[in-house]
Amino acid sequence: MEEKKFDPKQLIGYVLIALIATWMLFNNTPTPEEITEEAKTETVTKAVDESKAALPDTTPEASVLNDSLAQVQLQNKLGLFAYSAAQPADVKNGTTIVATKLLKLTFSNKGGYLKTVELKNFKTHDQKPLYLVKDNNASLNIQLTTTDNRILNTKDLFFAPKMTKNGENTVISMKLKVSESKYLEYRYEIKPNDYMIDFTIKSQGLNNVINTSNGVKLNWDLEARVQEKSLVYENQHTKIKYFADGDLEDLGMGDDDDTAENVKWVSFKQHFFSSILLAKDTFKKITVSQKNYIESDTEEADFLKGFHLETTLAVVGGEVNQSMQWYYGPNDYHILEKYEGLSLEENINLGWGIFGWINKWIFIPVFAFLSKNLAASLGYGLIIILMTIVVRIFMSPLVYKSYLSSAKMKVIRPEMEKINAKYPDKKDAMKRQQETMKMQRESGVSMLSGCIPAIIQMPIFFALFRFFPTAIGLRQKNFLWAEDLSAYDSVYELPFTIPFYGDHISLFPIFASVAIFFYMRMTQSQQANMQAPTQEGMPDMQKMMKYMLYFSPLMMLVFFNNYASGLSLYYFVSNLLTITIMLVIKKFIIDEDKILKKIHATRAKPKKQNKFQRKMQEMMEEAEKQKQASKKKK
Secondary structure, three states, rough: OOOOOOOHHOOOOOHHHHHHHHHHHHHHOOOOHHHHHOOOOOHHHHHHHHHOOOOOOHHHHHHHHHHHHHHHHHHHHHHHHHHHOOOOOHOOOOOOEEOOOOOEEEEEEEEEEEEEEEEHHHEEEOOOOOEEHHHHHHEEEEEEEEEEEEEEHHHEEEEEEEEEEEEEEEEEEEEEEEOOEEEEEEEEOOOOOOEEEEEEEEOOOOOOEEEEOOOEEEEEEEEEOOOOHHHHHHOOOOOOEEOOOOOEEEEOOEEEEEEEEEEEEEEEEOOOEEEEEEEEEEEEEEEEEEEEEEOOOOOOOOEEEEEEEEEEEEEEOOOOEEEEEEEEEEHHHHHHHOOOOOOOOOOOOOOHHHHHHHHHHHHHHHHHHHHHHHHHHHHHHHHHHHHHHHHHHHHHHHHHHHHHHHHHHHHHHHHHHHHHHHOOOOOHHHHHHHHHHHHHHHHOOOOOHHHHHHHHHHHHHHHHHHHHHHHHHHHHHHOOOOOOOOOOOOEEEEEEEEEEOEEEEEHHHHHHHHHHHHHHHHHHHHHHHHHHOOOOOOOOOOHHHHHHHHHHHHHHHHHHHOOOOOOOOOOHHHHHHHHHHHHHHHHHHHHHHHHHHHHHHHHOOOOOOOHHHHHHHHHHHHHHHHHHHHHHHH
């Protein structure tokens, strides 16, 4: 047998147990007077007395003694703020609920902040109540440094609530008291039909209680809850944004942090909803950070990102006095733009430059008009199709212009090939280019005339790419098999996950990919006509176009699998309409024989060069002279 070794830890444990048992025995030993009194009592009375002895002493004298001891402990821990903690437990843990048509708010006495924020007119993707704040996923804290060198956090202290009315508005006052006349107050004013809440933090009589020489820091934290069907897609649109010095900044998708000055507002933005803190003037300086909880292969989660804001509150005469506002609500462009002068609509990513301009002034108004007048009768899927038809009709002159240029280039292509055959060598490249441009000019044909319509259409493409993911009007609106046009339209769940593609098959991206394949195949000949014949030493553009014929639909199929089905529906219908328009133009409008006759008639007319053409001609002639001069020197 293995010999047992002496363990000093066991000895220490035995000694501690013996000491505790001795202490309990000593404290529970009755006095001689108690023994005498107990001997005079009957057995039943003994049992009752013993049961009572197990309960805490609730006599007035004992309560006063216990309260006094508790007050001393609070005084040692909290200093003057012990006054706020001297409340019954049910008051400390109490809440105040305010419900409007839009919001249901629960204020906690502990910390004085919102315990829950429910958006009453919205549901999560699985039709549960939609909360921006719930289950301690958010906190508001002021770190107080007292004049007696204590550091306290308001999130751990207890506020006294009071509800009043200011006209139709409900006012919630949360006071962290030092006395009845000295306190730190959170004042919330809730309007009956508004997502915006007026919020003020101010102190009264605390200039000798709080040390404000180093500033008073406010910290706001929130973990963004999952609300939508597509976890990865929602996470891409979830980030911190802030508006500083008239410019919008954001922290991107991953873990990041930043500092800024003169900040008007800070938004903890999710895909379709935001929690925004606004300053009535500005926050002089902020520090923001975010932590990403979602990886590319994450299938289930409760939270997307963790957000943090730190700023310093305004102090006047030693007293805190900061006027702010909260916005808890949807990222609806029409709602946000109503708050004039705040630029809250910038919180929605409509695209930069011209793309945002197109969305703001064209697509948002058109979509709003169609939704208001036709959504009830047609549904949002048909609204997208109708909007696509409007866009395609508007763009059809550009399609015609591009196709006409292609037809012209096709007619003169044999002559361009003759010029290439006449100057086959690399050394004649400049001469070949001059002859080609001269022939095109005399024919009234320009390669740019075919490129410009395509370039003009690109902003429309990118603008819509930003519009559909931000259109909250499409959220949870169904069409055919798609349950939610703002999320992917899964028709089959895969038992595994394909990198970049996902764990499901969406049908609308497949239709859109097939449509773009046939559209690109149909336009290949048109694009080939727009290209000059391949020259020696130059890349074969037609070969590259053949690769793109397969690569582009494949890319759409993969990356649009997790995107909004409304966007895939638009591209599917748009490509079908474009193919139809091109077929009509080709069969019934474009006549190549007439085009050729027109080119001959154009050549017979005297030519005038515009300034650009004249400048290009002069530059090419000068380059040719320099080339010939360098040859002679050799």
